[in-house]
Amino acid sequence: MKAATLTFLCLTALASQAHASSPDAWAAYDKAVLTHCTKASGLKNARPVGNPAQFDDRVDYTALLLQGQYPQKHMKGQQGTELCLYNKKTKTAYVTEWDSVRPTAKSQ
Template identity: 60%
Template sequence: MNRNTLLLLALTAMAGQASASSPDAWKAFDKTLVDRCVAASSLKNARPAGTDAAFDDSVGFNALLIKGQYKQAFMKNKAGTELCLYDRKNKKALITEWDNVTSLPKK
């Protein structure tokens, strides 16, 4: 093999390794996702309810359900659920109430 071919192979191998995320990087991302979603939540004792759903890079969001209790006195610590959409590009957590999404409408 000539020198240029070896150089091309070496650069290709390094580029493939550089684009892969390490387990530590994924762990740090997961922590950031949970921390930002919990901080954005309006619930007290907010915590993740399971694992996140990661959309592909064309969408750029992860979704995570958050459970906790409503803070307002009139809600009397009623359990609540929120959906957090985490924007990976802008590193922002967006929250919406998610309590009645899975219940069937009343007839």
Template identity: 55%
Template sequence: MKPSSALLIALVAFVGQANASSTDAWKALDKTVVDSCIKASQLKSVKPLGKAGFDDSVGYEAMMLEGRYPQPHMKNQPGTELCLYNRHSKKATVTEWNTLTPTPKK
């Protein structure tokens, strides 16, 4: 193999690794999403249930949250919310998540 070919292969491998996210970067993103979603939640004693990340063309992380409704008329009932975290704006938005109902048949 020519030295120039070996150098080119090594450079491509290095650049590819430089663009990959580190484990620490993923952990930091996960912490940011959890913290932001919990802060945006309307529930009390809220905790994350699970997270799904979308690719960069979408730019969102989705997280399910569970907790208890704080309003007196809700009598501390359990509740679930869906949080969407926008990686670009770094903003979390939550909405109440009700149990899925079957789609009506046509």
């Protein structure tokens, strides 16, 4: 009888950990990604372009595009785009320039 009770308790504990995250938890996570990515960005007035891209948990990264203005004087406030990769485990943001990847508007 003790073995059956112990088995039941173990299975109950494992099943309770399989629940998906709540909408509030996702909103808090997205806010953390935005905060870390904006802080890591070199752009002035950096803001997100769309929503964060959630990768599979095996990758441990979330991607976020940011847009803002280059702060360097010689850039004269030119708009810029950066890609931020946020590491879920270490809670660290890594940013790289992403201007050359975005298509440019061609005049006809």
